Every structure is written in structure tokens, then in C-alpha cells.
Amino acid sequence: MYSRHVWVGWTSRPWDTLAGMDRYLPRSGRRCAFTLACLTLAACNDGDNAATEGSTGAQGSTGAPSSGGPGDTEQLPTTSADTGSEGSGSASGSTSDASASTGGTTGEVSVSSTAPSTSDTGSVDTGTGGSSTGGEECLTELCGDPQVCCEVGEMCINAACVATCGDFATLDVAPLWSWTANEVTCTPLVADLQGDAKPELVVNATRIDGMTYELGEIVVLSGAGAELLRIKEDPPNQRFGSNGLSTPVLADVSGDGKPDIIYSGRQDGQKLALVHAVDGTGKLLWSSHTANNAPAKIRWDRGAAAVVNLDDDPEAEIAVGGALFDDDGLLVWNEQGKSGLLGTPTDNLMPPKLLYSGGLPTFADLTGDGKPELITGREAWTIDWAPGNPPVVAMTQLWKNTSGKGNDGWPAVADIDQNGTPEVILVAWPDIKVLDGKTGKLWCGVDPSGVMCEGNDGLRTQPIAIKGSNLGGPATIADFDGDGRPEAAIVGGVAFAVYDFNRAGETIVKPMADPMPAAGAMFARWFKTTQDNSSASTGSSAFDFQGDGAAELTYLDECRLYAYDGKTGATMLDLANSSATVHEYPLVVDLDGDGDAELLAVANVPVPASLDGCKNKDPGFVPRKGVFAYGSAEPWATTSGPWTQHSHHISNVGPGGNVPLMEQDNWTTPGLNNFRQSVQGGCE
Numbered sequence: 001m002y003s004r005h006v007w008v009g010w011t012s013r014p015w016d017t018l019a020g021m022d023r024y025l026p027r028s029g030r031r032c033a034f035t036l037a038c039l040t041l042a043a044c045n046d047g048d049n050a051a052t053e054g055s056t057g058a059q060g061s062t063g064a065p066s067s068g069g070p071g072d073t074e075q076l077p078t079t080s081a082d083t084g085s086e087g088s089g090s091a092s093g094s095t096s097d098a099s100a101s102t103g104g105t106t107g108e109v110s111v112s113s114t115a116p117s118t119s120d121t122g123s124v125d126t127g128t129g130g131s132s133t134g135g136e137e138c139l140t141e142l143c144g145d146p147q148v149c150c151e152v153g154e155m156c157i158n159a160a161c162v163a164t165c166g167d168f169a170t171l172d173v174a175p176l177w178s179w180t181a182n183e184v185t186c187t188p189l190v191a192d193l194q195g196d197a198k199p200e201l202v203v204n205a206t207r208i209d210g211m212t213y214e215l216g217e218i219v220v221l222s223g224a225g226a227e228l229l230r231i232k233e234d235p236p237n238q239r240f241g242s243n244g245l246s247t248p249v250l251a252d253v254s255g256d257g258k259p260d261i262i263y264s265g266r267q268d269g270q271k272l273a274l275v276h277a278v279d280g281t282g283k284l285l286w287s288s289h290t291a292n293n294a295p296a297k298i299r300w301d302r303g304a305a306a307v308v309n310l311d312d313d314p315e316a317e318i319a320v321g322g323a324l325f326d327d328d329g330l331l332v333w334n335e336q337g338k339s340g341l342l343g344t345p346t347d348n349l350m351p352p353k354l355l356y357s358g359g360l361p362t363f364a365d366l367t368g369d370g371k372p373e374l375i376t377g378r379e380a381w382t383i384d385w386a387p388g389n390p391p392v393v394a395m396t397q398l399w400k401n402t403s404g405k406g407n408d409g410w411p412a413v414a415d416i417d418q419n420g421t422p423e424v425i426l427v428a429w430p431d432i433k434v435l436d437g438k439t440g441k442l443w444c445g446v447d448p449s450g451v452m453c454e455g456n457d458g459l460r461t462q463p464i465a466i467k468g469s470n471l472g473g474p475a476t477i478a479d480f481d482g483d484g485r486p487e488a489a490i491v492g493g494v495a496f497a498v499y500d501f502n503r504a505g506e507t508i509v510k511p512m513a514d515p516m517p518a519a520g521a522m523f524a525r526w527f528k529t530t531q532d533n534s535s536a537s538t539g540s541s542a543f544d545f546q547g548d549g550a551a552e553l554t555y556l557d558e559c560r561l562y563a564y565d566g567k568t569g570a571t572m573l574d575l576a577n578s579s580a581t582v583h584e585y586p587l588v589v590d591l592d593g594d595g596d597a598e599l600l601a602v603a604n605v606p607v608p609a610s611l612d613g614c615k616n617k618d619p620g621f622v623p624r625k626g627v628f629a630y631g632s633a634e635p636w637a638t639t640s641g642p643w644t645q646h647s648h649h650i651s652n653v654g655p656g657g658n659v660p661l662m663e664q665d666n667w668t669t670p671g672l673n674n675f676r677q678s679v680q681g682g683c684e
Contacts, residue, residue: 157549158484165547165635165683171563171573172633173599176591177225180626182217183207183604186247187304187539187584188627190591190600191259191642191657193250193280198593199223199642200280202261203627205230206244206604213580216244218263220280223591225629229282233266238284240265240276245582246340246358247304250644251316252658253277253327254285259644259657262307262318264300272297275320277329286329291390296331298323298339302582303358304646308372309659310385316659317385319374321359324383324393332393335376343377345409345429345471345537356535360410360474360583362647364422365665366398366437372663373398377408378428380440399440404431404463410474410537412675413437413649414486415667416501419448422667425475425488431463432472432490432499434522445501445520461501461520467527468492470536473583474646477675478542480525480566482550483507486673487525487566489553493536496555497527498566526569530557531617532581534610539585539646542566542677543597547637551677554586554599558606559614559621561586563599578614578623580606583646588678590640591629595681597639599630638681649675 138149143156150161182205189202201221208215218241220229233241242248248263258280265274265287274297275288288296300320307316315327322335322342335342343359363372366380374381379400386392409428416423422437434443436450442460444453453459466472470493480487480498483506488499502508502517509525510517517523532538540555545563552572553564556579563573579602586601605623606614614621641650642657651666653659667673671680 155548157482162549163547163683165545165637167548168546168634169565169570169572171545171552171599171636173573173575173630174633176598176629176631178626178628179203179221179225179227180624181205181227182219183625184602184627185213185245185580185582185584185604186602187587187646188600188602189248189250189642189644190587190589191250191644191653193220193259193261193657195258195280195656197656199589199591200228201591201600201627202248202250203602204242204244204246204248204263208241208244213245214243214267216242218242218248218261218278220261220282221627223593225627229280231278231282239282240274240284240287243267243273243300245302246300247583247646249305249307249318249646250642250657251307251318253315253318253329254279255313255315257314257656257658259642260285262305264320268297271299271301273300275300275318275325275329288325288329288331290331296329298331298334299357300340301358302356303340303343304360304583306361306363306374306645306647307659308363308374308652308663309661310372310383311387311391313387314658314661319361319363319376321361322376324374324395326391330390332391333395335381335395342379343408343410345377345407345427356471356537356582358583359408360646362411362413362649363652363663364413364437365663366413366422366424368421368438370662375411375413375424377411378402378406378426378440379408380424380437399435401426401433401435401440401442403442404428404433407431412475412477412488412647413666414477414673414675416443416486417445417448417503418485418673420668422665425477427466427472427475427490428463429471430465432466432475432488432522433463434461434501443520445503445522447520459520461522464499464522466490466492467497467524468495468530468536470494470533473537474539475675476540476542476553476585476677477673478544478551478566478677479549479674480542480551480553481507481509482548482567484549488522489540489542489566491530491532491536491538491540491555491557493533494530495527496530496540496553496557496562496564498525498553498569499523500525528562528564528569528571530555530562531559531610531613532557534558534607535581535583537583538579538581539583539676541585541587541648542674543588543637543639544680545588545597545632545636547680547683551674554588554601556584556586556601557581558610559617561601576618576621576624577601577603577628578606578611578621578625579604580610585676587643588639589643590638595638595640597632597636597678597681601628601630602626603628635683637683639678640681641679643678647675650677650679 141150154161186204193200203219218231243264246264250259262277267273277285310317318325321340323339324333344357366373380398384394407428409426424435444450445461473491476489542551544551561575561577591598603624
């Protein structure tokens with residue numbers, strides 16, 4: 001379904017139906033700028049030539065791509081089933097980075113499997129260079145059924161002619177504003193807290209005393225970076241500081257229709273803390289409590305909360321790992337007292353490595369019964385919620401996956417094989433594994449129906465090691481190569497990688513040194529050298545800046561702010577930015593409600609050893625702190641809407657930043673099937 005809205009403000013966007021979150025606008029609803037040089041699909045941007053060998057870009061605040069170099073990936077012939085698809089011929093990218101141990105790999109070359117395609121809905125180049133329809137020569141591309149000739153500046157994506165925003169190898173950004181009062185280690189959140197159709201930013205400021213990361217304060221900024229509100233530690237006046245390492249969540253818990261802020265308070269000597277909820281003015285709504293109104297403290301640590309609606313009222317319920325709260329702060333479940341620790345990837349180590357403890361839970365309907373389940377990591381839980389005062393809540397383990405090394409981990413949800421049911425990508429150090437969402441078993445990648453794997457678990461897609469040889473961060477899922485199917489991006493200690501899946505008809509692109517993946521296997525498409533051995537657990541986010549059907553990635557390590565071409569790994573943005581790193585990531589949002597996309601990043605001062613590493617690479621490196629917003633110097637695709645939780649996946653947030661009464665399945669919503677990707681708009 002396509003929207004004909006040209007969005008100018010948050011309130012004009014059709015949030016409730018998700019049709020307003022469509023990935024591409026039709027010609028009647030687009031505002032696009034193109035050059036007449038874009039006469040063929042290859043010129044328009046198939047993605048393979050987006051960053052050519054030796055490409056350069058503006059320096060300073062705009063960033064530049066990495067230089068090209070000789071490829072060291074392998075190429076096999078493309079089969080007839082893949083003729084004309086992405087990757088036919090060669091592709092050169094400026095991927096001049098490598099694995100943790102062997103130095104740099106450069107270049108990307110397509111390799112094709114021989115299996116026939118059963119689910120590829122991506123672009124197929126069948127109409128370039130003299131093809132015709134209705135007796136007229138088509139100089140761009142034939143598309144759809146019946147076939148039509150796309151206009152100049154359009155590509156055929158998902159059987160529709162789609163306007164792209166141009167073909168650029170770099171993201172030329174311009175600083176918009178910065179807020180530098182404090183350090184920030186958590187992902188900023190965006191929602192309309194005041195109900196005035198303008199977004200605000202919620203920031204968890206850290207190291208208020210200049211030393212202790214856990215000493216934080218909640219700060220609300222305007223979309224222009226002005227500080228509107230700060231919540232200091234002042235218990236006598238019902239104001240409470242935060243744990244500066246934990247990521248808050250935004251949702252309406254008061255019933256006034258406006259998002260509220262739910263966050264971890266300061267920890268006590270046992271690392272336990274109350275959970276607090278405040279409204280957009282900073283007024284305390286509640287602190288977590290038991291049924292007899294006793295304070296209910298939990299472990300939150302470095303994780304994040306997730307929100308969902310579990311009953312008939314519009315107010316949200318909140319999960320922090322294995323702890324579940326009603327919208328009034330009542331603690332209704334705390335699995336074995338683990339609370340926010342549930343989901344920590346290193347729980348099976350002896351002794352456990354809890355330096356970066358804390359889960360990153362999410363909700364999804366895994367069973368198809370119309371009710372959300374809670375995915376804490378290697379475990380999924382069904383929720384039986386009977387409203388009342390207090391409600392009667394029963395949590396039942398749906399599954400627990402202990403394959404591979406058996407560790408817990410951080411989940412992300414999408415339909416990897418596009419059979420209509422979800423999979424869970426679990427980053428569970430040292431493994432990455434793909435799980436069947438309904439059963440929790442390893443995914444049957446060789447057969448979307450699952451029949452081949454029944455009674456033969458050896459055929460299931462086996463766990464693989466995390467590139468970068470360290471903990472690994474939560475997955476970001478999007479279509480990175482433009483083939484109409486989702487891939488996963490995951491950070492390791494010293495490598496950032498996009499992982500693909502050898503599905504039927506898959507075009508295989510991989511580093512030269514890696515073996516050919518078996519049918520149904522997960523494999524690295526490309527990876528880049530990074531510096532993040534401190535936490536090794538940061539996240540990333542995705543957005544299709546060019547509107548060409550292949551998403552780009554934004555990422556922060558200890559020294560730099562990056563944007564990567566999702567298809568090739570080419571570096572499109574490289575700016576100095578400092579962080580000690582936890583789970584934070586940059587994001588692309590609309591900061592002022594005008595529909596334009598802005599890039600938002602946070603910064604803090606790395607630990608001394610990490611800072612030395614940054615200076616060794618860049619002698620002029622100077623650490624910074626705060627929040628930094630960037631605009632575009634070229635026409636980016638538009639975006640919209642709130643970003644209210646770490647496990648953002650578009651369908652889990654409604655108007656202005658509230659939780660939908662019933663969340664639609666992201667993976668069955670047209671234009672989605674993603675996780676931690678921004679709303680995709682058209683071009684301007």
C-alpha cells in the first residue's frame with residue numbers, strides 16, 4: 001500500500017495504519033531531484049558501483065570514503081537463475097578493512113549460488129540498453145507485470161518503479177547543533193513529549209561527577225538542541241537521578257496520551273535500583289513497587305527496557321530483562337530474581353563476565369496467536385495477562401535455546417526466509433545463531449517450510465563465530481544489498497560485519513578468505529576493521545539514505561562515527577567521535593518535524609587505553625562529549641516519527657511515541673521486515 005501524503009509534520013502522518021510508513025512514495029507523492037546523466041540502471045545506482053576504487057569525498061565535517069584497493073574476494077559465475085540480478089559482473093568497493101587478526105581486506109565481488117530463486121523480490125535488470133515496451137525503446141529499466149518503463153532517476157524495486165535520491169558514494173553532512181554539557185553513553189530517544197507535534201530528545205547524561213558512569217541525570221532537549229529539562233537527584237522533592245549506563249524507554253504510562261520517560265534510578269550497594277517514570281515536564285508518576293506498595297528494586301545495569309501493550313488500556317507495560325512492570329510501576333514478574341541481567345551473553349562463563357551485563361529484550365508475536373511474547377534472549381516467554389487490581393500474570397517459557405555454546409544473548413526479530421513467520425537472530429557470545437521464532441530451534445535455512453529439518457537437526461543452520469573475536473553487539477536487520485530480503489549487521493570487538501544467508505537464489509558475496517557457505521548457512525558478506533575492544537557490544541542502525549532499496553548503516557566505535565554502504569561495506573562517512581562504548585548507536589530521525597532526515601550521535605570520553613588507540617590512528621584526535629546532530633548536503637530520503645526504545649522496529653511505536661494497542665507484525669508489514677531501521681520515506 002502506498003501513501004500519497006507529502007508529510008510536513010508529525011501529526012499529518014498516518015501512524016495508526018503503518019501505511020504512512022511505506023517504504024517508497026508513488027510519483028504523485030514524491031519530491032525528487034535528479035540529474036539527466038542517470039539514464040540507465042547502472043548509472044542510476046545498482047549499488048555495485050556506488051563507491052568505486054579510489055573514490056574520494058569532502059574532508060573535515062563531511063567525512064570521506066576509505067580509499068579503494070585491489071580486491072581479495074572471489075568470484076564464481078552467475079547462474080541463469082540469477083542473470084541480471086544484483087552482483088552480475090564485478091563490483092568494486094572501498095572496503096579497505098579486515099578481520100581482527102589478519103589486517104585489511106579490500107573490494108567486494110559477487111558470487112552466486114546455483115539454487116533457483118524462490119523468494120527474491122528484488123530488482124532484476126531486464127530492460128536496460130535498448131529494451132522496449134509497447135514498441136518504444138526503454139532507456140532506463142522495464143519493471144513490473146505488465147512491464148512499464150521506469151522514468152529517469154527511477155529503479156525497479158519490488159516490482160515498482162521507485163524514485164531514488166541520487167547516486168552518492170559519500171554522506172556529505174553539515175553540523176546542525178551540538179549539546180555538550182555532559183557525556184552520554186546511551187542511545188538518545190525521540191518522541192513528542194509535550195503533545196505539540198514537535199519532537200523532543202531524551203538523553204541519559206552520564207558521569208555527572210566527572211568520574212562515575214553510573215551517576216546520571218535524565219535530560220530533555222528540543223529538536224534544536226536546547227536543554228528543556230533536567231532531573232537531578234533530589235529524593236526529598238520526588239526527583240531522582242539515573243543510572244547513566246542504562247538506556248531508558250518512552251511510552252505513555254499515565255493515560256494522558258503523551259509519552260512518558262521510564263528509566264533506572266541510582267543503584268545501591270548491591271547494584272539494585274528503583275525504576276522511575278516521569279512525564280514530559282519531569283513530574284514523578286511512580287517508582288517501582290510491589291503489590292503491597294513496598295519499593296521494588298531490580299538490576300538494570302547496562303541494558304535497555306522494552307515496552308508493549310498487554311491489556312485493554314492504552315498505557316504501556318515495561319520489560320527490563322526478566323522483570324515485567326504494569327503501567328503503574330507494579331512489578332508483576334521477576335524471573336528467578338535476575339531482572340535486567342536476563343539476556344546477558346556471558347552468563348555461562350565461569351566465573352561469569354558481567355562487565356557489560358544487562359539484557360536488551362524485545363516483544364513480538366512469535367506464535368501467530370495475535371498476542372506478544374517477550375524475548376529476553378535465548379528464552380521466549382508467553383504472557384497470560386488477566387486485568388485486575390492487581391492483574392493476574394502468568395509467564396510461561398515458550399522455548400530456551402542452548403545450542404552452540406549455550407550462552408544467553410541479545411535478540412532481534414525478522415522473517416529471514418520470507419515465509420510469513422519470524423526468526424530470532426541471537427548474538428550470544430561467541431555465537432551468532434538464527435532461531436525459529438515459534439520453536440526456538442535453530443533455523444531451517446535450507447527449507448523455509450522446515451520439513452527437511454524435521455528429525456534431522458544436523459540440517460539446521462549452525463551457529464557461526466562473531467567477526468571481531470569479542471563479545472558482539474545486538475543485530476540490526478534490513479535489506480542491505482537491495483535484493484528484497486533482509487540481512488543482519490553485527491558489531492564485534494574490532495570488526496563490524498554484515499551477515500547474509502545462503503537462501504535459494506542468493507547472490508553470494510563474501511571475503512576471499514572465508515569458505516563458501518553451505519545451503520542455508522549464515523555467512524559474512526563483508527566486514528570492516530573497528531576499535532571497540534572495551535565493550536565490544538555496541539549497536540548500529542540502518543537507513544536507506546539514497547532510497548534505492550539497499551540500506552546504509554550508521555555506527556559508532558571508540559574513535560569514529562561511520563556510515564557504511566550496506567551492499568559493499570564502503571565507508572560513506574568517517575568523522576572523529578569518542579566513546580567508551582556500551583550499547584549505544586547513532587540514529588537517523590526527523591528532529592524538527594519537517595520530514596527531513598537528520599543524523600544523531602552521542603559522545604563521551606573513552607578510557608585511557610582506548611583514547612591512546614584513537615590518538616595512535618589520528619594524532620590530532622580530540623575526545624568530545626554530548627549529543628551531535630547533522631543534516632545533509634545532498635538530497636537524502638525523508639524519514640519521520642519517534643524512536644522510543646533500543647529495540648526499535650517501527651511497528652512497536654505509534655502516534656507521537658506511544659505503544660500501539662495491538663502491534664502489527666513488522667515482518668508482514670509492507671516495506672518493513674527490519675529491526676533498528678528508521679522509517680523510510682521518499683526523496684526530495
